[in-house]
Amino acid sequence: MPKNIIFIMTDQQRADSLGCTGNPVCKTPNIDALAGRGAVFRQHFTPHQICSPSRSTLFSGLYARNHGLTRNGVALPEELPLITHDLKAANYRTHGVGKFHFQPILAGAEHAMPDSNAFWTLPESEDWTGPFYGFDSVDILIGESVSATEGGHYARWLEAKAPEAAALYLPENALEPPAGDMDEVWKAAIPFELHYNSWITDRACDFLQSQKDDTPFFLFLSYPDPHHPFSPPAPWCHMYDPQDMPAPASAPDELSKMPSYLLDSDREDQAGKSYVDFLRNPGPPREQGFLQTTRRFSDASLRQAIAHTYGMVSMIDDCIGRLMAQLGSLGLTEDTLIIFTSDHGELLGDHGLIRKGPSPYRSLLHVPLIIAGPGITPGDRDGITSHLDLRATLQDYLELPRAETDGVSFAHLLSAPEMAGRDHLFAEYHPRTRKETYNQTLLTNDWRITVYPERPDWGELFNLTEDPGEHVNLFFDQDHSAPRKTLLERLQREFPPAADAGGVSLATY
Template sequence: MEARRHHGLWRNGVALDERLPNLWQALSRGGYVTMGVGKLHFQPLLAAAEREMPESLAYWAKPGSERWRGPYFGFDAVELVMGEANESTRAGHYAAWLRRNHPEVVDLYEPEASPASRAEDLKEVWKSAVPPELHYTSWIADRAVEFIKHQSKRPEPFGLFVSFPDPHHPFAPPRPYCDLFRPERMPRPTIRAGELERMPAYLGEGDDPKKEPYIASGEQPREQGFLLRTDDISSQTLAIAIAHTHGMVQMIDDAIGRLLEALAGPGVLEDTYVLFTSDHGELLGDHGLLRKGPPPYRQLLQVPLVLCGPGIRPGTSLDALTSHIDLFATVASLLGLPAPATDGIDLKPLIEGRATAVRDYLFAEYHPRRDACLYNQSVITKDWRFTRYPNEPAWGELFDLSRDPWEHWNLFSECEFSSQAHRLNSILDQGLPPQPLIPNEVLGAY
């Protein structure tokens, strides 16, 4: 949305600066009617009431807060969902709508209302008792379809941002989606024996005390991402979590189908660009880990980017190195709108088939919530991923993606690959030297 590396939004609990230019402001200034529906995640959930931040719980404790609809970060109007599963009922437009129109459904989000018992080894897996038509995924689609139908009758162009909170832990889709996929038929997590022993000590099997506060099995880690080892989770329970994740994805697929039908009905679809992506992935047991966290595994960083619209040939698939920071420049270019200079690259040459690559490498960075030793920086090429921990020089990650595409065997400590690590480290030195935190006040844990 904002397309800069130095945006100050380095962790949960800080707010995005409204003064920074973003895609939706550019659309609005270009004459587009803009709307955001779902989980936007621009401000801390736990910001104090005096901050007057619409994405905070405190804001929604005020009488009349549900009447607020924006404007907000370039959106003319917004309809907010603020959380996943049972957290979605605490605040936001969806929570207000549900409590006003279907108060009996609020408690059905709780795991205690589940029609099936929960596994003791992973209590964040359950079958939601919420009727699917009243679930927030359906509500988001309802609001989006309503906006599309309204705007399709008007002459102004429109831009719509639809953000589904799922798939996300807790793994709690409603019926029928929680039963669509049989756990025993789910792909098993990919794990190589001994792989975590070769990783930085906070992930490994050793006795390093830095490991314990973060991902000790059975305990909630304190670092953002809530990374969890799966040692004490049975394969059966993990298979249910994977099946439920597939169910959440299917529910979103169905919702997106409704949006596309709404666009196709009045003949708007052929003149509309539709872009689908995600903010991050989920480990789902791969590497013996669940959820997400500091290590920049491919399962977390590589997300879908699907684009259709005028001039885009259906069925085209590209494996070029691209990034979310490219989207501002790309969308502005496709629409013929002016855009400020950003850190991203216009992907239009890729989309139109005039290029097969726009860069040789990508950067990634993780700023920890508490322990500075977990700060890491990565450079990713087609064949390699190198990660350094500037505050823990003995830690590092090096993966040969041509031979080990899912990053199961860390080569950082092997002498024969030291020249490769040195080369990639030099790229980081030049393109992403260790970054001091951009001053931005932490307003809450989330």
């Protein structure tokens, strides 16, 4: 059994963005090395494609309808038991660094929530380092890109270290003029040594260096990238030639058979602020994910966004290499379980769409999962697994008391790659502004069905055996009425609608 655990999470990273998961372009030697000595889960999914619900599900082992954080802007109940509490009860020292997203970023100061910018204007924020959701101590970063310098420990560190540096994140100070038709693609002028990914890695290495006794530890690192805006610093913004980027996966006119909100998604973007402007001055709430078609973007701009995404992934990989080197120099590698994953994916041009939104495409639900360490047999795992299952899995693997969760343990897969995973999983999307986009999903090895209880004229059905990329919607195809009926009955029976579930929205996000 391992003595220590390091849990690394990225934000909005697709499962296919790593060398070890088959990406032919993106260079990730350090994550690939981790995969080479660990288990690579080829069919790992999140049941919620939005940041806060997914993260809360991973830590609690509960669907969002049961832990309460159903949409960004809601706070995770502080009394809810999480994997961090399980570990504290087993005498682990728990420390977290980076982006947590358990509370609304824009929650008012009256809520005194450390995951909100307003908390850092309060006297009680002075010298505050926790406790926080089962973490003994934390180094908090709030947001990403241009919004990461407003609150949290990183913002304070940057202000003290280099008071003028925050402005170097902004597109108007970019190393090169941004693309005219895609305002969230630019080369950030912030030096890499001042960038939040470097800061997260430095703080994590400091924590490792500070461990002076034999107390086991749980270290959580949460990198805000490769979440959009697509704005890495040098040298990572120059690492990939846009012309070498693979074209997104799409089929002609495929969205015409999908729910109409997908093609209508540009109207909100055209009528309101761009995503970057929204980050800097939010204004009225908008639907989560900032889903948009790619119709108004040039091929060159879209390829630049992909190149910058890969640059951010490689930047994080470099940080992980530094962390692993520190772990090795302290003689802790053999005693440490390493987990690498992401909260959800990114469309990145697939289906003619970008960012994320209500429709649970594989690009959004399918995320990387690599687990390496004592007792882990190296190799691929082909069975379905879920973020919902990670808490139960760690409880079994570490021989901790089992708490009641919605997940099922896949601890048996850690040492026995040939064993089976899940045969299905459920997913759910709770909207912020468009009630009609509430949806439920049943995913099996062969099918994905999605229904919209408020809109019976919307639905999605994909034969994953014949159409793994989900380009041909068969929901209203009479030739597929039999599998549709079977799947719908199972979804209704085992995962009935819960559109009104969740806590009170405290802020836009």
